[in-house]
Amino acid sequence: MLRLPSFKYLQPKTLKEALAMKADAGPDGMYVAGGTDLYPNMKRRHQEPRTVISLMAIPELKRLEGWNVGTCVTLTELSNLPTFQHSYPAVAHAAALVSTPLLRNMGTLGGNLCLDTRCNYYDQTYEWRKAIDFCMKKDGHICWVAPSSPRCWAVSSSDVAPVAVAIGAEFLLVGPQGERVIPAGRFYHNDGINYLTKQPDEILVEVRLPAPDGWDAVYHKLRRRGSFDFPVLGVAAWVRREGGRVTDARIVLGGVASWPQEIPEAAAALRDGELGDDAIAAAAAAAYRPAKPLDNTDFDLSWRKQMTRVYVKAALEELRQRRG
């Protein structure tokens, strides 16, 4: 069977203790929450920490205060919270669409936001990767998806991240240098290897959601099956409306780039309109153009690109219907 390598497992009780353990372990140390991403990756030798520091016993990370959510809240808990289902249905819905019920029982909000980028040249065992002479994301020098490319094109495959970016959530990070709060949109890089702006020794502690004050958002996910599968396309759509008019909007796509990709042109097509058919069609067309899926996930890439239009349209129609 495919085995985990040996490693040291630490269970700090406080953030301070966790940071100290990480400082001791140095680059060979990694944080883990639910482990549903890290442990399979370790079996495939993607990440090879000698010391794994669990964040699951730190009370602050399990905290729910107002609209601030600790990042070690599990996806099951998040999707089942009545307050969330009422005030942040898009967040609860996205959380409920991650993987399978069993994995959501273990997987956390923070884990999903920090999910390693995915690529079917990378998400393979050591032996498989050896047969293609590895890739630049681990152990190799080339991107097999785009061999002439200087960068890695692994795909952002989080369901919650596009929603967090679209609704304008903020993230609280705690590191050796202290705390910082950044907008969700600035948590990610469009680079398959260096996909987070978070430093390895920083801990994503808390997600601060905007007050539910007159905006609405939806999340639509495209995947082969109704469970288990990562998104090959995620559409998070957010609008703020006054009267019937859209005063502000954000469209963020998951599964088409190495980060949750905001499409300002699509949002612009909606602003100062009434979510009419024409505006929705224009926004869908605007989202279709920059979406550049590559041949490294499930499904044919040209079909995935075509689906951007269909899924953005469906998401916006749902928003219209909900407010209408």
Added chain:
Amino acid sequence: MADGKRRKVGRSEGGSTTPGGPSNRPLVQPSHDFRVVGKALRKVDATAKVLGVTKFADDLSLPRMLYCKLLRSPHPHARIVRIDAARALTLPGVKAVLTGKDLPIPFGILPVSQDEHALALDKARFVGDPVAGVAAVSEEVATAALDLIAVEYEPLRPIRDHLDAVEHPEPRIHDYGDHGNLHKLINLEFGDVEAGFAEAELVREDLLFFEGNTHLPMEQHAAVAEWSPDGKLTLWSSTQTPHYVHRALAKVLELPPARVRVIATTNGGAFGGKSDPFSHEIVVAKLAMLTGRPVKITLTREEVFYCHRGRHPTLMWVKTGVKKDGAITAMHFKSLLDGGGYGSYGVASTYYTGALQTVTHHVPRYKFQGARAFTNKPPCGPKRGHGTPQPRFALEVHFDKIAEQLGIDPADFRLKHLVPPHSLTANWLRIGSMGLAECIRKVVAGSGWKERYRKLPYGQGVGLACSSYITGAGLPIYWNAMPHSGVQLKCDRGGGVTVFCGSTEIGQGSDSVLAIIVAEVLGLDPFDIAVVAADTDLTPVDLGSYSSRVTLMTGNAAIQAAERARDLIARHAAPKLEAPVERITFVGGRVFDAASPERGISFAEAVQLAEAAAGTVGTVGSYTPAAGAGKYRGAGVGPSPAYSYSACVALVDVDPATGIVRVPKIWIAHDVGRSINAAAVMGQIEGSIYMGLGEALMEEMAYRGNRNVVHKIPSLLEYKSPTTLEMCDVITYVVEDPDPNGPFGAKECGQGPLLPVPPAVANAVYDAVGVRIDEVPITPEKVFKALRRKEKGEEPRFGPLGFPDLPWPEPTRVAPPWEGGDGRAGEGGRGREKAVGVTAGRRR
């Protein structure tokens, strides 16, 4: 009791439970006579499985056990120049390393393709081909040792798929085979098809493709080997065919078979994927012999993809001539299979793509050309339906198109031209009971076919398809005249009965079938019967759990053994009960006089009387299928003691905006002859629908041809198989048309019901949105492209565009039975002149 005359006919036509004289059972008993057979019972091994107590191969742990890992080739096609394992042997904890030269004797499941080595000897033939084996004190150490084995390869041009193999006879993957990289070429003609096409009022040709897919058993293959100081080898393995593994081990390890014991542990799913002897089984055995310690291997999921032996990707061309009423005048079928790196069952698979076309609908003249290519991918072999789901998909979609062209409802088209029961087909297959008409009527009525077909709103559709399947291969894999299944039965003086049989429980319920049949004959509770199965030291040979053979063959052997025990016990109970032996009856754990049921003794007392009078109470039974009617070369694939039949209607929803197909419901009717365990029959049918649905919609062995021919998605996550959310509702109709050759009339149900699912879905997609997807799986991309083509006024279809020219051999010509043939090849004066009375002849 028995109707002697009828029995005699059945025996001579349909197989034999000799030697030892005929048994006394009626061939087919009315169902109200049964006390156990046909009831919906829990499987006898279900509780332990559900509670997680069952020991699978990976659960075994022996003292001082070592762990094995295999080093696999990173090249799809390469010569092995040099292997140096010296560094691996210096790693602390490593006990032994094997390479190809340690196991130089080739093996393979079929005698005609002994082309595998436990570890690649001079050449690696796919990414994942085993090259070296390590035994170490832990899996971790064994894994670490793999990186220390230096292998120098000289890469060769890989052959990516069947078309590449046709275009590139060189470099040859194997130095045997019919032509270049074409492993096998078959050309058979039954009657003059050109004359048949000339008689037709409509001739239609279609091209279709069925993508390869794999079995995906929950349990990954695992094996443990132990070498005793007394010079005996024991292998526990998750295998469907312990007898064939036994033979392969004895051959490759050069051990007397008497010193090799193979125990098939309960399989956690198999579906045909555990039917070959595998390199990992041989390697752990050799490592145990070398180290003197038990050695275990548990494959990773990725390695299971490399073992494969799954569905052959198959390109097909079919041409059929029909009269205006749909009567077929002739059919010509061509298949080209992508076989992967080794032979496996491939020659049989290739024949199977052409064997059963004639078994559902009357085809008076039939020509079959089949080819199998070697390619640098994991070997294909038998998966549920073995070689027949591909042609069945082609045929049923082709029939749907013909019916539409003729303006006939597809259900009526099929009902009108069925193969008659108890008849011979053009290729000399002997049909027994034939319940397809009833199956079609059931699904047509149940699904509301007449109200739905071509009448549903755009985006919704229904499709119908039919199929048939063998109930056990008529011939063994290696030529021999011995029984295919043997049963020994021991009656204990405490009233216990133990049944010993080589058949292998793979989740299909074979242990339950043994228990139920013995319990039925001896009047006992099936849950009291002890079943000892699949152990080559303890149990008589059963060829294995493949080709849907176990219920029929093991069942007949079990009936014979149980009836002999019953007769023996009855003989010695009769004096005590003061009743004639013919009246001694076995029911409810009692043995009594049928004329006065209160006069009876317990079964245990009856056994004691027999044991006191005649010694230890033990009997044997065995079963050998009758010889097939065809005598031509290639006639060995297709004959079966009985054929099951299925009809299926699928309801689909197609989203025209995305091409996504959902299947909310399937109606399936299956002619099982007779249910032995009604619950298990339903389970097998529903399981077949599930697997068929996966093949229809998403399952695909995808490779990256331009990237070293690596398997694109060798994981449970990315190899897409339906979850419970994709599984449709299933309405099952069990049709019971008892077959004279089946135990109590039973036929198979574990494979046949899969076959009609892919074509029913394809036909339903056409009904829904008017596009033909002539290729499985029917993915959203394909439907979307076909819809685009339709919008642009192009042919509303997605599918293959051509069939390559192949160097076919001269056809073997065999006259069909109604042209006066005798089942042998050769033209011998049986030409077109005699082909006049076609319709009259076929009814004989």
